[in-house]
Amino acid sequence: xxxxxxxxxxxxxxxxxxGASEIKSIYLPGTYQSxxxxxKHDEKTxxxxxTHYFPQILDxxxxxxxxxxxxxxxxxxxxxxxxxxGGGPIFVYTGNEGxxxxxxxxxxxxxDIAPKFNALLVFIEHRFYGDSMPFGNNSYKSxxxxxxxxxxxxxxxxxxxxxxxxxNLSSDSSPxxxxxxxxxxxxxxxxxxxxxxxxxxxxxSSAPILQFDKITPWSSFYDAVSQDFKDASLNCxxxxxxxxxxxxxxxxxxxxxxxxxxxxxxxxxLHSVYSARDWLWEAFVYTAMVNYPTEANFMMPLPAFPxxxxxxxxxxxxxxxxxxxxxxxxxxxxxxYTQTEKCFNLEGGTDSHGLHGWxxxxxxxxxxxxxxxxxxxxxxxxxxxxxxxxxCKKQYGVKPRPHWITTEFGGYRIEQVLKRFGSNMxxxxxxxxxxxxxxVLKNISSSIVALVTQKGAHHVDFRSETKNDPDWLIMQRKQxxxxxxxxxxxxxxxxxxN
Amino acid sequence: xxxxxxxxxxxxxxxxxxGASEIKSIYLPGTYQSxxxxxKHDEKTxxxxxTHYFPQILDxxxxxxxxxxxxxxxxxxxxxxxxxxGGGPIFVYTGNEGxxxxxxxxxxxxxDIAPKFNALLVFIEHRFYGDSMPFGNNSYKSxxxxxxxxxxxxxxxxxxxxxxxxxNLSSDSSPxxxxxxxxxxxxxxxxxxxxxxxxxxxxxSSAPILQFDKITPWSSFYDAVSQDFKDASLNCxxxxxxxxxxxxxxxxxxxxxxxxxxxxxxxxxLHSVYSARDWLWEAFVYTAMVNYPTEANFMMPLPAFPxxxxxxxxxxxxxxxxxxxxxxxxxxxxxxYTQTEKCFNLEGGTDSHGLHGWxxxxxxxxxxxxxxxxxxxxxxxxxxxxxxxxxCKKQYGVKPRPHWITTEFGGYRIEQVLKRFGSNMxxxxxxxxxxxxxxVLKNISSSIVALVTQKGAHHVDFRSETKNDPDWLIMQRKQxxxxxxxxxxxxxxxxxxN
Numbered sequence: 001x002x003x004x005x006x007x008x009x010x011x012x013x014x015x016x017x018x019g020a021s022e023i024k025s026i027y028l029p030g031t032y033q034s035x036x037x038x039x040k041h042d043e044k045t046x047x048x049x050x051t052h053y054f055p056q057i058l059d060x061x062x063x064x065x066x067x068x069x070x071x072x073x074x075x076x077x078x079x080x081x082x083x084x085x086g087g088g089p090i091f092v093y094t095g096n097e098g099x100x101x102x103x104x105x106x107x108x109x110x111x112d113i114a115p116k117f118n119a120l121l122v123f124i125e126h127r128f129y130g131d132s133m134p135f136g137n138n139s140y141k142s143x144x145x146x147x148x149x150x151x152x153x154x155x156x157x158x159x160x161x162x163x164x165x166x167x168n169l170s171s172d173s174s175p176x177x178x179x180x181x182x183x184x185x186x187x188x189x190x191x192x193x194x195x196x197x198x199x200x201x202x203x204x205s206s207a208p209i210l211q212f213d214k215i216t217p218w219s220s221f222y223d224a225v226s227q228d229f230k231d232a233s234l235n236c237x238x239x240x241x242x243x244x245x246x247x248x249x250x251x252x253x254x255x256x257x258x259x260x261x262x263x264x265x266x267x268x269x270l271h272s273v274y275s276a277r278d279w280l281w282e283a284f285v286y287t288a289m290v291n292y293p294t295e296a297n298f299m300m301p302l303p304a305f306p307x308x309x310x311x312x313x314x315x316x317x318x319x320x321x322x323x324x325x326x327x328x329x330x331x332x333x334x335x336x337y338t339q340t341e342k343c344f345n346l347e348g349g350t351d352s353h354g355l356h357g358w359x360x361x362x363x364x365x366x367x368x369x370x371x372x373x374x375x376x377x378x379x380x381x382x383x384x385x386x387x388x389x390x391x392c393k394k395q396y397g398v399k400p401r402p403h404w405i406t407t408e409f410g411g412y413r414i415e416q417v418l419k420r421f422g423s424n425m426x427x428x429x430x431x432x433x434x435x436x437x438x439x440v441l442k443n444i445s446s447s448i449v450a451l452v453t454q455k456g457a458h459h460v461d462f463r464s465e466t467k468n469d470p471d472w473l474i475m476q477r478k479q480x481x482x483x484x485x486x487x488x489x490x491x492x493x494x495x496x497x498n
Numbered sequence: 499x500x501x502x503x504x505x506x507x508x509x510x511x512x513x514x515x516x517g518a519s520e521i522k523s524i525y526l527p528g529t530y531q532s533x534x535x536x537x538k539h540d541e542k543t544x545x546x547x548x549t550h551y552f553p554q555i556l557d558x559x560x561x562x563x564x565x566x567x568x569x570x571x572x573x574x575x576x577x578x579x580x581x582x583x584g585g586g587p588i589f590v591y592t593g594n595e596g597x598x599x600x601x602x603x604x605x606x607x608x609x610d611i612a613p614k615f616n617a618l619l620v621f622i623e624h625r626f627y628g629d630s631m632p633f634g635n636n637s638y639k640s641x642x643x644x645x646x647x648x649x650x651x652x653x654x655x656x657x658x659x660x661x662x663x664x665x666n667l668s669s670d671s672s673p674x675x676x677x678x679x680x681x682x683x684x685x686x687x688x689x690x691x692x693x694x695x696x697x698x699x700x701x702x703s704s705a706p707i708l709q710f711d712k713i714t715p716w717s718s719f720y721d722a723v724s725q726d727f728k729d730a731s732l733n734c735x736x737x738x739x740x741x742x743x744x745x746x747x748x749x750x751x752x753x754x755x756x757x758x759x760x761x762x763x764x765x766x767x768l769h770s771v772y773s774a775r776d777w778l779w780e781a782f783v784y785t786a787m788v789n790y791p792t793e794a795n796f797m798m799p800l801p802a803f804p805x806x807x808x809x810x811x812x813x814x815x816x817x818x819x820x821x822x823x824x825x826x827x828x829x830x831x832x833x834x835y836t837q838t839e840k841c842f843n844l845e846g847g848t849d850s851h852g853l854h855g856w857x858x859x860x861x862x863x864x865x866x867x868x869x870x871x872x873x874x875x876x877x878x879x880x881x882x883x884x885x886x887x888x889x890c891k892k893q894y895g896v897k898p899r900p901h902w903i904t905t906e907f908g909g910y911r912i913e914q915v916l917k918r919f920g921s922n923m924x925x926x927x928x929x930x931x932x933x934x935x936x937x938v939l940k941n942i943s944s945s946i947v948a949l950v951t952q953k954g955a956h957h958v959d960f961r962s963e964t965k966n967d968p969d970w971l972i973m974q975r976k977q978x979x980x981x982x983x984x985x986x987x988x989x990x991x992x993x994x995x996n
Contacts, residue, residue, distance in 0.1 A: 057899075059559075059560060060559070060650075060902070060906075061557070061558070061559035061560070061648065061650050061651060062557060062559070062560070062645045062646055062648070062651070063641060063644070063645040063647075063648060063862040063863075063896050063899075064641060064642060064645030064646070065641050065642060065645070065895065065896075067645060068896075068897060143561060143562060143563050144562060144563060146561070147560045147561040147562030147563070147565060148560055148562070149561075150559065150560070150561060152558075152559050153559060153560070156905075156906070159905050159906070160905055163901075163905050193694075194692060195908075196691075196908070196915055196916075196918075196919040196920070197907075197908025197909070197910065197911075197912075197915045198905075198908075200918075364561040365561075397563065398561050398563075398566075399566060401555075401561075403661075404558070407654075407657050407658055407661050407696075408558075408654070408657070409695075410693075410694070410695030410696075411695070412695065413695075413996065414695075415996065416992045416993070416996055417694055417695045418694075419992065420694075420698075420921050420922065420988065420992070421694040421919075421920055421921050421922075422694070422919055422920070423918050423919050424918065424919075490918065494914045494917065494918070495914070498911065498913065498914055
């Protein structure tokens with residue numbers, strides 16, 4: 001069996017509640033990629049949204065006979081707070097890689113602030129996700145259909161839809177502000193840059209727009225995960241760092257699979273030790289991402305500051321216990337905080353929601369190279385464009401265009417470029433979130449600002465406010481509201497003058 | 499025979515020297531469209547350019563199996579003035595609808611200023627024009643090939659090529675400034691807006707980026723042509739305005755075609771009276787566009803202020819002469835200033851340079867509705883999206899997307915949008931040029947400026963300087979140079995700080 005240590009990287013963007021049995025991952029040889037987006041069934045929409053479908057054009061950027069084919073793009077509307085007559089603003093969530101209902105429910109911030117702004121809320125689903133399938137059940141069939149799935153087409157969808165919507169609502173003068181988290185935040189930021197005539201501002205939360213090419217060090221993501229654990233407890237970090245070798249060693253045993261299955265309390269005997277590795281890996285990465293300051297139920301039900309809780313588990317176990325068993329115990333917090341699971345399904349996750357579009361995106365334009373440095377708590381690994389390209393070719397029949405995103409959207413010397421160009425953007429990040437390393441962490445100009453919190457995690461600012469929110473989070477949201485207010489004031493003032 | 503007065507409009511963007519026998523036009527029922535771009539054979543490149551071919555990707559915005567097909571895009575380079583080591587700038591001409599050699603020769607301004615700036619000169623050919631044919635001789639075959647011809651793909655071509663070129667030249671820190679005239683000016687302006695990370699500024703000469711949708715009144719173009727003639731002589735304007743009815747009347751005669759052929763001194767008997775109308779029409783429109791203050795040989799050899807010269811011809815003819823014969827005499831100045839033509843070929847122009855791509859672009863995204871008002875000197879005409887769409891469907895099998903350009907690039911309320919977004923753009927226009935009416939004619943911000951001259955014509959500022967240039971033209975070019983200098987200073991200063 002191969003060592004764990006070669007070419008391992010995770011691409012996990014927007015991570016949500018997954019039942020242990022629902023984990024989906026595609027293992028490309030030498031490359032582990034995963035986008036875990038599963039609609040949480042037990043979470044109900046808290047405010048009413050009306051569902052609509054917009055006849056969207058398949059290909060905005062060619063005029064081939066097939067380009068004008070229409071598909072139905074889902075979007076949600078809430079107009080209960082909107083003061084349309086007064087030109088109240090339109091807050092648009094630029095949907096990312098999943099069912100839009102889920103984003104609507106989990107972006108409580110927009111709902112919380114809508115009354116204050118008298119805003120219309122619109123959540124637009126990203127093409128090839130949720131119900132917005134250009135070719136119905138055949139949408140994911142091959143490169144001939146998936147070829148239309150990419151960020152530029154998605155941005156153009158949003159532009160066309162918003163323009164049409166404003167026309168239909170006779171609300172031409174209502175300013176649009178776009179919001180997005182994670183990949184949706186990248187889309188919101190890029191939308192403001194590419195369509196400033198449609199959106200007057202963008203709030204991009206945890207948007208790693210600099211995670212491409214060589215802008216951000218490739219090891220930064222896993223170094224950041226490791227840092228979270230190290231900050232919680234040096235011992236904890238060391239235990240996890242040492243656990244992989246133990247798993248590796250087990251994999252060479254004749255009875256290794258049986259032993260690992262037993263140790264990991266799997267419901268069924270494992271087919272591959274890799275599954276155990278991935279299971280641990282995901283738990284640590286996702287827990288770092290959602291290392292929220294309050295109890296939350298975003299990915300999984302978890303206590304406040306779950307990284308610290310994991311480390312408490314590890315540090316509390318007897319010295320004699322194996323590192324692997326400690327790592328398992330810590331990971332169990334992630335998968336079983338509610339203590340309802342009797343056993344774990346580490347394999348055979350189904351993609352019941354048809355959400356594996358991210359894997360395609362990662363194999364075409366969303367190429368974010370990641371490595372594990374010797375200092376990280378993960379097994380060291382490198383990244384090769386060549387091997388990655390070969391894997392994608394094998395998997396999808398396409399070759400990635402790894403430098404396309406930075407050609408199309410920029411990223412290098414972003415301070416210098418946007419200092420002299422653009423305005424009205426908020427990049428919010430929490431340093432607990434490993435994706436923050438690929439985000440914009442410094443103010444660029446007076447109106448392109450970075451709101452960074454040391455204790456924040458993956459777009460925590462976009463979550464509904466709770467009674468237990470710490471001051472820094474309350475403050476961050478207040479700053480966002482104040483900045484949006486300024487954009488709107490300026491807009492209405494300009495409107496009056498013209 | 500149908501009246502001339504229904505749905506007549508011209509789409510003529512970048513107009514160049516055409517021999518009388520080389521005129522090419524496509525007559526769509528109810529719609530007259532023409533882009534006359536013919537390489538002038540007797541004009542030689544004045545400075546050496548090296549010709550290169552770049553392996554360009556067919557479709558930047560999808561990942562279909564066919565998208566990654568490579569074609570060879572032509573570009574020209576002159577490095578004789580470039581101070582590469584000092585990070586000298588790169589001046590890129592964003593090619594428009596024609597052979598790039600022709601633009602290189604006819605954009606003397608860039609060559610004139612290159613030594614002062616120690617600049618590298620690059621002229622990139624637009625896909626589907628000149629030698630840059632993605633499917634060789636089959637490129638214009640049908641919508642299946644032409645479908646890849648549009649402005650967004652062209653802009654992405656420029657982005658990819660420039661990035662690659664800078665990498666190959668190891669000149670990462672050299673700032674890029676884009677230049678373009680007419681449609682090329684639209685591309686330069688849009689390039690700065692969409693790719694600010696690649697170009698630090700744009701000089702857009704005579705770029706009618708507001709000639710779309712309902713931003714600019716549809717009758718403005720022909721009203722402006724008419725104004726040029728009215729300003730030269732009210733009688734001249736009245737004669738031309740009255741000539742169409744005389745031609746119309748002749749068309750109902752049994753011997754009308756013979757009479758018109760005789761009057762217009764055609765080399766061969768005409769097949770349609772429409773040809774005479776188009777011939778006159780083109781002469782008046784193009785002469786208005788190139789109503790330059792000096793003798794020039796841009797479209798055709800013409801004297802300084804050729805509109806005035808035309809009107810002198812009309813005003814100098816005996817009162818008893820027919821309006822049509824006067825109009826013919828005036829138009830002859832355009833086609834035969836050198837007095838070398840014994841007869842005129844009004845029909846059967848060949849498209850020897852394969853340049854009719856503009857007709858396709860006009861039928862897809864470049865929809866610029868135009869009408870002739872009752873006040874214009876042309877027969878009144880209206881415009882119908884429905885009929886236009888039907889005509890395009892018949893001609894190419896595609897339906898136009900008439901609102902796409904303003905969705906993708908904006909245009910409505912441009913002052914309000916760009917006042918708060920963007921920087922480093924020059925929009926230069928001369929009010930003699932009818933395209934100026936669709937241009938940006940007012941300063942938008944301190945760094946998005948309009949340089950407007952009352953006596954200037956179609957991108958006259960981009961022509962080589964001559965001894966006879968009037969002060970206002972010398973001043974306009976000086977302003978452009980000073981502004982570009984400021985952009986570069988700022989860029990180098992920022993670069994040092996980072």
